[in-house]
Amino acid sequence: MELNFDGLMKTMEKAALSERGAAERVKEAQGKKARVKAATSWEDRWKQIFGMSKFKSGLDRQRAERVKAAVENGVLGMDVPPEKITGKLVSEKFRELELAEKNEKIAKLLKSKPDNYRLIQTEDQFKALLADLRHEPAFAFDTETTGVDVYQDVIVGVSLTLPRAGYHVYIPVAHNNAGPQLRRSYVLNGLKRYLTDPTVGKVLHNAKFDIHMLLRHGMRMRGLAHDTMIAMKILNENEPSVALKNLATRYGKFFGFDGESHTFEDLFGKACFADVPLDMALIYAAKDTHLTWELYKWQMEHLTKREDLLKLYRELENPLVDICVEMEQTGFAVDTAFAQEYGEELKGELAEVEKTLVAHFGEINFNSPAQLAEVLYDRLGLPQGKERSTDVKTLKGLKGRHPGIEPLLKYRELTKLLGTYVEALPHQLKADGRIHGSFNQVATVTGRFASREPNLQNLPPRARRLIVAPKGWLLLGIDFSQIEPRILAHMSGDPHFREPYLKGEDLYSTLAARVFKVPLSECGDGSKYRKMMKIGLLAVMYGTSMFTLSEQLGISVEEAHRFIEGFYDEYPDVYAFIKDTWEFVKKNEYVATLYGRKRRFPGHREQAIVYDQLAAKICKALGTERVPLDFWSNKGIPKDLKRKFGAVKGEVERVRRMAVNARIQGTAADIMKRALLNLYEYTRARGWKINGTVHDEALLLVRDTITLAEVEELEACMVRAAELEVPVKVDTEIMARWGDGVKKGEYKWVA
DNA sequence: GGCCCGAGCCAC
């Protein structure tokens, strides 16, 4: 636990963790249903269904109309005749409530204006501000904009908090129908030397957004000292919302903000900030930087108590913000002609397959699992699992049973490729004809990047081919080879496991030969032993159950168990690594990566203690060393033990899997982030760009005059990012089209 | 018509 306020954090983190649990959501939904049922009036019912705080859009008015209709038709079955609804349309009533609620919040907001919030509207006021800014080694900064599209919207005002001078300002520059305002260019020019000076610290909440917005107006901000959104995720990766106002509402009492802080949407709904009156805008916007600064100080209290986290934040996450901005700004070029052509080709294929499917199954929607299940299991009487699933695995199992299955699988493949990628990507182009997705450095609990709008990390090979390098440029893909097993080799310290890497042998072949006790010559590329070993090692790292592993390998559960036991016998330190992780997370409720990133599991200790105690009792009762694989069907386990153990088994084992995985996957993520920093330094000096990252691969945009020596220097940037006691290897692909390149040895170098 | 969720599936 990083933050001191144990009770609060514990509750918070528990809530956050449970939010991830589907069971909790179901329970919540059931509770909601019950409350709705119990509501005695239409108003109550509305509240329960939508929540009073959510009155904001025209959409809700539409809903309201429907509620009214439902009331009138007696559908809701309530004893509230329509005429009793205050004589007005329901929608009007809601509009009234909505307005009243908003106005109340806004009135409260206006009344709350502190004396040190200042509106800057004249040149004199602005010059006085700049004079004070000269004495600030660091300040908080924020932009207000017409919207959240960083490639379309514009800045309508900026706010600053000057901590030494002790006041907070909002400078409107493009508000509609408002009082006197300075011009945007004048204000940005005045602030430029402070915003671009790397030695003047800027503190922002979600700096990436503001850096993009400043770039819209031709300014490159430098000198990000602290990003409170990112730091929050480092302090608590389970934080459910890192929206500034939500953090203020939740933690504000620890840094001087009592009561609720309303989000923009709460106060202004879908309005454009340019239309917000200046007095209101001041309080809202100046509060943003004010909050950001206080949150920053509070976060620093906690970070300084945890040197490892401070280091992780300062040296890794904070400088990465600039790289995220660069990746997003760079974007990906799409070969639209190829996309068009390929799309047509796929559509042609799809039409053929559809014809076949109609002949087999009739005119149904083949995209609908429900309709499909009805045809497959009810009409055609194919053998159904208990779940009537229509997923690929199930369908493959039914292949021999019906001639329509094969084309159905083909249909799935084609619609996925076409609908999710080939047709979708060209729609994502921005004004400059490139795709600018967003990369989020703190979206995952393990530290990996996430990518969205579109997700460029899950393009299948065939869709990657739509992405090309612009003329005069090349795409460079440098990926870490087997980074996760290498991390396991390093962290476990297992000398036998490290051996193949140190000797330059193939990992899986060597492992397979040892575990299966067959000559190395029988474990070469493509051999069944090597294949099994590869899956087996993945199972070890991901904590796969013996049941799943047996299915994957097509062997019995007992055989799978013997296989993994055999592996642990040969590599005892790997086993110890896993057991140590379990012990550590039981004791500390967190695990850490090689570079200090933490994943916390609040509340695990208690459950793990129960788990271990009950496991010991079961072993004693059975006279075995471990809880048997057939725990659930085992008749020898006393009923009450079975019930009690069953209650904690799933969750404890889940945490243990996540903990082991977080150490390995998280360390790999750290290494990639370190690599990106090295690459950024190298490419920036040459005007090249970092394009993106796909977990163990860095994508770069480089000039086509690049030399072999330069490629090798880029590779060195990657390799030296990993400080492992086993060699680290990278592979580079040189491409004009993503996924269609050559290895550096095969490339025809210009120079 | 938008929101939400599950099923299914793509990547590493």
Added chain:
DNA sequence: AAACGTGGCTCGGGCC
């Protein structure tokens, strides 16, 4: 009772 970790997108279908 549940069986593999981390994500995001599309679709159908239910909701109002």
